[in-house]
Amino acid sequence: MSNDFDNVFIVGAGQTTYEKKTEKPVIRLIWEATRMALDDAGLAWNEVDGLGVTCFTLGPDNSVTLAEHMGFQCKFLYQGMYGGASCIIGMHHAARAIQAGDADVIVIVAADVFDVGSHMSMNRNPGQQDYMGIWGYGAANGVFALQTRLYMERYGAVPEDFGRLCLSFRENARLNPNALLRQPLTMDDYLNARQIADPLRLYDCVLPCSGADAIVMVSRKVADRLSGPRSRLAAAGEIHNYPSDDIYALSAGWETFTPRMWDKAGASPADMDFVQLYDDYPVMSFIQLEGMGFAERGTAAELFKNNDCTVRGSFPVNTGGGQLSAGQCGASGGMIGVYEAVTQLHGHAGDRQIPDCRKGVVSGYGAVSYGRGLSASACVLERV
């Protein structure tokens, strides 16, 4: 099958160490991850001619003043406004731009300098601030506690179902030198952790932190003079505000665009060597697996019961530990799965490398507003 992006290649990836606290300004983290991705690709700084950035704490800077700051003369710019769905959407735009001949070397980067305090006090949209916050809501944890409670009620899921996912991600994080949470986690630890927002306990919630992730996408012309491994965007998709009239559909719409994504990629869920989910909360990970066709509605927990979902197992999910164990660097939560996917496909994953890794899927989710995240995205990446 012909690929929409047959002249577009991913040739490098970079990730800073995730830290609970940092003295570095966020632009420094963006710079470091970008430098690492370009070094990984074997490209010079001044070859960059496109930039896509997602960063909650970038203001008063924006994509173009960031380009100015970094010295990039750009023919393509993108600034992600869709939270954790943004990075995949930015890659999709970048692939179209490169395929059309608009640009040759595009860096897609995400970063934030966050901790628990600054996460709680960030500026919020009306849906959250004025129509939930005034009543004393529990921020993102509270929003997804509401979704989790309903999922449990509707499908009969129990805490152990979510716990299995968290334990499996933690096993992967133990092999990831950049992950923040690397100590072993048992089911007893999970179940006996303090309540955060019932039914969510401590290990259902991500740890806000600081860090950055980046990848480099290039045209065939550029890729052909590089010697390192390469991968490509086989297909991608997005949807927003789905369904527009139901906050509690327990879906953000992956099922609306992934059939077309699988078709364009010439692949199916069964062909994937790994899955990188946007794991802001276990319940959303389940909903993504169901929406992308890995499980029927309400049954994703079975995947974690019936498979070893670590990098050693039959169905590897969130192979670097995900946000739940590596940490959530704000908007970079939407990039950690992309970084991990490219690292696996290029054979650079070290102790957590999946043998003969050829294809994988990454999902994104974000833009939390009135009771839910509004934006969903996903892409299939493959080694070429």
Added chain:
Amino acid sequence: MQMQKPQPRINSINRPFWSGCNDDQLLIQQCGSPACGRWFYFPRAGCPYCGATEFSWKPASGEGVIVTYTVVRRPQHPSFAPELPYCFIAVKLKEGPLMYSRLRRGYSPELNLIGKKVSVVFTEHGPGQRLPFFDLEER
């Protein structure tokens, strides 16, 4: 010293809702198009179902059913700390829209609130602003 609670960012789109609260009235928008006529909340510049900019602010019944809930133990804003823990609820109003609010009564861990009927009650939120909370309907 008691910390000031967050106050709504009042503007020309949402003013009728917030001033309705101060009159102990739950004013919700209803689409003015005869072909649509649906109720909607949160406040909007027009009907999100058909795009009509004709609408009226009408008192809702104040009755609804709890769709889902959580117990807040760590509020986004620290001013709510003295009230912890409390039940934060999503209520499907009889008129159709979904409204987030709180149960006025305290938290009881054994109670599954999903599907429980509730009715609105107005409470003091801070100087100059009252807020709709909900009470569980007596059986």
